[in-house]
Amino acid sequence: MYITGVGRTKFGVLSQSLQELAYEAMINALKDSSFSITEIDGIVVSNFLAGPLTGQLHLNSVIASLIPGIHIPIIRVEAACASSAVAINQAIHCSDQFSNIMVIGVEKMTGPTLISRTDAIAMAGDKEIDYKNGVIFPAAYALIAQQYMNKYGISHNTLENISLLNHKNARLNPLAHFNYKDVTKEMIRNSPMVAEPLNLFDCSPISDGASAIIVSKQKRSDRDISILSSQIATDSISLTQRKDLTSFIATKIAAKKAYSEAKLSPDDIDILEVHDCFTINELIALDDLKFCEPGGSYRLVDSGDIEINGNIPVNTDGGLKANGHPIGATGLAQIFEIVTQLRGEAKERQVKDPKIGLAHNIGGIGGTCGITILGV
Amino acid sequence: MSYFCPNCKKEWKCPVKVCIFCGNSLIETTPQDSKIIASTKVFVPSTEQEKVPYYVYLIENTLGEKSIVKSQLRLELGDKLDLNRKSTQKIKIGIIGSGLMGLQISEYLILRGYPVIIKTRNEKNHERILSKLKQKISNDAGIDELPSRLKCLKITSQYSDLSGCSIFIDASSEDLLIKKEIFTELSQLADTHTILATNSSSLSIDEIASVTRFPTQVIGIHFFNPVKKMSLVEVIIGERTADKTIGIVMEFLKNIEKTPILVKNSPGFIVNRLLLPQINEAIRLLERGTATKEDIDTAVKLGLNHPMGPFQLADFIGLDICLSILEVLYLELKNDYYKPADLLYIMVNEGRLGYKTGKGFYEYQKK
Numbered sequence: 016m017y018i019t020g021v022g023r024t025k026f027g028v029l030s031q032s033l034q035e036l037a038y039e040a041m042i043n044a045l046k047d048s049s050f051s052i053t054e055i056d057g058i059v060v061s062n063f064l065a066g067p068l069t070g071q072l073h074l075n076s077v078i079a080s081l082i083p084g085i086h087i088p089i090i091r092v093e094a095a096c097a098s099s100a101v102a103i104n105q106a107i108h109c110s111d112q113f114s115n116i117m118v119i120g121v122e123k124m125t126g127p128t129l130i131s132r133t134d135a136i137a138m139a140g141d142k143e144i145d146y147k148n149g150v151i152f153p154a155a156y157a158l159i160a161q162q163y164m165n166k167y168g169i170s171h172n173t174l175e176n177i178s179l180l181n182h183k184n185a186r187l188n189p190l191a192h193f194n195y196k197d198v199t200k201e202m203i204r205n206s207p208m209v210a211e212p213l214n215l216f217d218c219s220p221i222s223d224g225a226s227a228i229i230v231s232k233q234k235r236s237d238r239d240i241s242i243l244s245s246q247i248a249t250d251s252i253s254l255t256q257r258k259d260l261t262s263f264i265a266t267k268i269a270a271k272k273a274y275s276e277a278k279l280s281p282d283d284i285d286i287l288e289v290h291d292c293f294t295i296n297e298l299i300a301l302d303d304l305k306f307c308e309p310g311g312s313y314r315l316v317d318s319g320d321i322e323i324n325g326n327i328p329v330n331t332d333g334g335l336k337a338n339g340h341p342i343g344a345t346g347l348a349q350i351f352e353i354v355t356q357l358r359g360e361a362k363e364r365q366v367k368d369p370k371i372g373l374a375h376n377i378g379g380i381g382g383t384c385g386i387t388i389l390g391v
Numbered sequence: 392m393s394y395f396c397p398n399c400k401k402e403w404k405c406p407v408k409v410c411i412f413c414g415n416s417l418i419e420t421t422p423q424d425s426k427i428i429a430s431t432k433v434f435v436p437s438t439e440q441e442k443v444p445y446y447v448y449l450i451e452n453t454l455g456e457k458s459i460v461k462s463q464l465r466l467e468l469g470d471k472l473d474l475n476r477k478s479t480q481k482i483k484i485g486i487i488g489s490g491l492m493g494l495q496i497s498e499y500l501i502l503r504g505y506p507v508i509i510k511t512r513n514e515k516n517h518e519r520i521l522s523k524l525k526q527k528i529s530n531d532a533g534i535d536e537l538p539s540r541l542k543c544l545k546i547t548s549q550y551s552d553l554s555g556c557s558i559f560i561d562a563s564s565e566d567l568l569i570k571k572e573i574f575t576e577l578s579q580l581a582d583t584h585t586i587l588a589t590n591s592s593s594l595s596i597d598e599i600a601s602v603t604r605f606p607t608q609v610i611g612i613h614f615f616n617p618v619k620k621m622s623l624v625e626v627i628i629g630e631r632t633a634d635k636t637i638g639i640v641m642e643f644l645k646n647i648e649k650t651p652i653l654v655k656n657s658p659g660f661i662v663n664r665l666l667l668p669q670i671n672e673a674i675r676l677l678e679r680g681t682a683t684k685e686d687i688d689t690a691v692k693l694g695l696n697h698p699m700g701p702f703q704l705a706d707f708i709g710l711d712i713c714l715s716i717l718e719v720l721y722l723e724l725k726n727d728y729y730k731p732a733d734l735l736y737i738m739v740n741e742g743r744l745g746y747k748t749g750k751g752f753y754e755y756q757k758k
Contacts, residue, residue: 130438131438134437143405144404144458145459146439148447149445149447149459150447151435151440153435154447158429158430161429207434209435210432210447251404253459254449254459255404255456255458256403256404260449
């Protein structure tokens, strides 16, 4: 399977509607490919919160409105923040019946909403046991951060460095939410507390945006990128049902299967996109994906290995922290970045000659993990 | 609560009956001897928790079962937390008096799952109290919640039914003789752990304490009207109130999501000591024709940033209550500054008591 086209919108607080955002990403993906819309024979839509936030469900039909008179099969996939990775996985599983499937991720999070964004995002976690006891989303990651930091002796300074690096990379990505913003260590350190020990700059922003890719059975051009593996794994939704809160077992299982399917090891990966919805998650991801021993990821941050010119560049687009986190579109934006890098089209933020890239997309507090490995 | 399959060593958090792996029946386990393994202080409000900051604790028992608890209290990692005591075995509260404040405090506590016993003077009142509370609870929690909430409620006219309460809150009328009678009775039911509290807004804690066997356990817990909206509670410390009593009351108030402040027993405590002279002064300005009541209200609202003007607030409190608090301030502080304005006496004598009678400084549509 190949990725034969990628497109996205700018991420941020945008004036466009959900439909307009999806349309722009679709047009951009088609322009990037050698296909016309009539050659697309199926669509998978990835979205998390259109129902609770805007009161719009039945998104496959919403997307059908954007391609009048085509009537192709369209399905919608929701797996919280991992909706994208699960949608890609779904598209691959459907490939027997289709030649070219478009996967569209879209989220409209700003503007008037039916319920508060905090309440809506908390739907990714357990409602009865966790949320009703005050575990909003940042609180869940705060509990995890405290456990991780205590276990491995990590200071908040490491988290600040992760935030700083993501903001630095976003300055090189014109489509990033915080492309415009110069961020300093002082701004990060002095930002307001959200849930101890996480402050504002440990959290990814509320963003609007859309991303789309075209998945095809046949390779048509040199710019097409191979899908070497797509694997998903799940875990219980409540934090209370987890044994270990300093690692996500869903990531470990999905990664193990993906490395095995692609016949690769972490050493083979040249570029990495990880799901840094909160800075702590970048550390946990690097551990779980086996780029170091458990608890050793802070060294990759301190050594500069994860910078664009480092040994294993991470989140060259700015990550969820600074590229933005329009939830349903986030995982597809990771794919957009890896494809762009593998093609050598990333301009100012181009990593030198990458051949293999891995995207790590988490839903909820590790309740779902999708791993996608791509290669030239 | 967890559901455990001893055969497969699997655990569920939702109430399932059989193991999906082996088909065996599951064992219900209740986490005990839990200690805090992770904590966070949250600064972002949500529908489930509007008041911030608050704490969330992840606790784990000796079997490795985890639970989550939220609290207003700062606890440390490793602290023991008895989940059963926190969530289900709430202390029993006795409320003496079934007037406006007695019923509001009762409803507030019932909605937070506390067993409440209301002591009223006359058996004839039982039905009226029950129907009022039913109305309030179904308005605030929904009619579906009514049966389960009412399980927390008992209404009685016998002091003996109040035995076993951990905290008594007297919400009877502001009459020292009546309160002394009540506290004499409560003193017979109390032991060395019982908290004897009064919601009095003006009477001396020390006077009330003098009639009991346990003066170190007497304290003021002054809620504000409307109880469900007003976060503040004045905790009034008498001369003999013990630190332990203060500690128990502060924890209780934080658990019911109130913001308690401490004040020594003194006329009007803090809020009424500052508020009533202002209302009195506003009435004097009106008497002298210095300004209209509407303009005084507007001045206070926009110039002092108060949500209500003094006349609106006085009407809402009730002019009879304003007068009685001012009389206490005047009597105790012996200063003409606190002498109630003549107009206040006139209005109270004419039955113009404010919102509750439909007529005060302003007129109100009768409900």
